[in-house]
Amino acid sequence: MENQSKQTVIEFLTSVKTIDLEKIGQLLSPGVNWLQPGNNEISGLKRSQQEVFGMVGKMFELSGNTLQLNAYHSISLNGNRVACLLHWIAEKPTGEKLDVYNIDVYTVEHGKICNVEIFSADLMQEDGFWRN
Numbered sequence: 001m002e003n004q005s006k007q008t009v010i011e012f013l014t015s016v017k018t019i020d021l022e023k024i025g026q027l028l029s030p031g032v033n034w035l036q037p038g039n040n041e042i043s044g045l046k047r048s049q050q051e052v053f054g055m056v057g058k059m060f061e062l063s064g065n066t067l068q069l070n071a072y073h074s075i076s077l078n079g080n081r082v083a084c085l086l087h088w089i090a091e092k093p094t095g096e097k098l099d100v101y102n103i104d105v106y107t108v109e110h111g112k113i114c115n116v117e118i119f120s121a122d123l124m125q126e127d128g129f130w131r132n
Contacts, residue, residue: 005108006075009082017069029112038123040130062130063090082106098129
């Protein structure tokens with residue numbers, strides 16, 4: 001189970017890095033719960049794949065389509081839960097930059113990601129960047 005969960009998350013993160021939306025959709029459960037931290041335009045609990053894609057669309061809109069997963073590290077396992085360190089970067093047309101590390105915890109069931117909880121290393125930076 002652990003190896004399958006790890007492989008699913010690696011495939012997901014690789015798809016995020018290359019912006020393969022079709023593959024991302026295949027790896028997210030239709031009823032995925034995604035908890036995004038902070039107090040900004042993208043914060044809060046998303047309760048479906050559709051809501052997650054809506055959040056991602058808003059992230060690209062607010063970042064001027066520059067948001068990118070720069071790297072991911074330290075894949076750690078606990079049963080069907082996978083934690084990893086992600087480095088995100090973006091730059092708005094105004095020159096405002098995002099350069100932040102997050103710890104993401106993914107829960108995988110039946111080969112699909114069904115729960116995601118994001119922990120930000122710098123919520124103040126994220127709240128400032130993701131405001132409209």
